[in-house]
Amino acid sequence: MTDALTAFTASRTGEPRGLIRELQAQGVRFRIEQGQIHVHAPQGVMTPRRTERLRALRGEWLAATEDPRPDLAEDTARWRRLLLLAWPVAGDMWEVLRGFRACGALLQVGHGTLRLVPLLDPSERQSVWQGQADWEEYRAEWLLPRATVLRQLLRGAYTREETSEGGPPRQT
Numbered sequence: 001m002t003d004a005l006t007a008f009t010a011s012r013t014g015e016p017r018g019l020i021r022e023l024q025a026q027g028v029r030f031r032i033e034q035g036q037i038h039v040h041a042p043q044g045v046m047t048p049r050r051t052e053r054l055r056a057l058r059g060e061w062l063a064a065t066e067d068p069r070p071d072l073a074e075d076t077a078r079w080r081r082l083l084l085l086a087w088p089v090a091g092d093m094w095e096v097l098r099g100f101r102a103c104g105a106l107l108q109v110g111h112g113t114l115r116l117v118p119l120l121d122p123s124e125r126q127s128v129w130q131g132q133a134d135w136e137e138y139r140a141e142w143l144l145p146r147a148t149v150l151r152q153l154l155r156g157a158y159t160r161e162e163t164s165e166g167g168p169p170r171q172t
Contacts, residue, residue, distance in 0.1 A: 017087065017088045017089075019050070019053055019057070020054075020057075020061070020087075020088035021088050021089075023041070023045065023046075023050065024088070026041075026042070026045045027041070027042045027045065028040065028042070028045055028046070029041075030084065030085075031081075031084075032065055032080050032081060032084045035062070036062075037058055037061060037062055037084065061084070061088075064083060064084075064087040064094065065080045065083045065084045065087070066080075066083075067079045067080060067083075068098055068101050068102040069101055069102060069104070071126075072104070072106065072119070074106075075106055075107045075108075078107040078109075078114060078157060079101055081156075081157040081159075082097060082107065082114065082154070082157040083097060083098065084157075085153050085156050085157055086153050089149060089153070091149075093146055093149055093150070093153065096142050096143070096146065097150075099142075100116065100138075100142070100143075103127065103128035103129070103138075104118065104119035104126065104127030104128055104129065105117065105119065106118070106119055107154075107157075109158065112158065113154050113155045113158050114154040114157055114158045116143065116150075116154070118132070118135035120132065120135065
């Protein structure tokens with residue numbers, strides 16, 4: 001049942017992610033805009049060495065924000081923001097989110113945050129989930145154990161300019 005997601009959960013921890021987490025802990029904020037990662041740092045935090053190290057990994061980090069489902073274009077910008085935030089997180093959060101997106105998960109706006117919802121109409125676009133029960137099984141195995149971090153990432157990727165589209169969101 002979970003073979004489709006297993007391919008996306010090889011651990012990607014190490015130096016690049018450690019540097020980004022270190023910078024975030026010191027107040028550095030990152031955002032993606034028009035295919036660029038922008039850095040906002042308190043004065044004195046970005047030393048020449050840190051700036052050089054960050055430049056060296058920007059390409060890899062930017063590539064990590066690519067939407068694995070460009071056919072689901074209506075929420076690609078949301079996915080890019082979410083993947084940007086998830087990539088430096090310790091553990092396998094980025095891999096799990098990327099796997100869910102590849103399987104057909106959508107991001108909807110609701111209640112001041114983003115919510116993960118399944119694409120359950122495989123006749124229109126390819127989706128792994130055969131129905132709500134199938135989605136619930138994946139959700140229980142892959143998302144619920146990571147719920148605290150996931151909630152933080154979803155709130156962080158939400159922008160106030162977005163409005164709810166098409167009614168209330170379904171569950172996370």
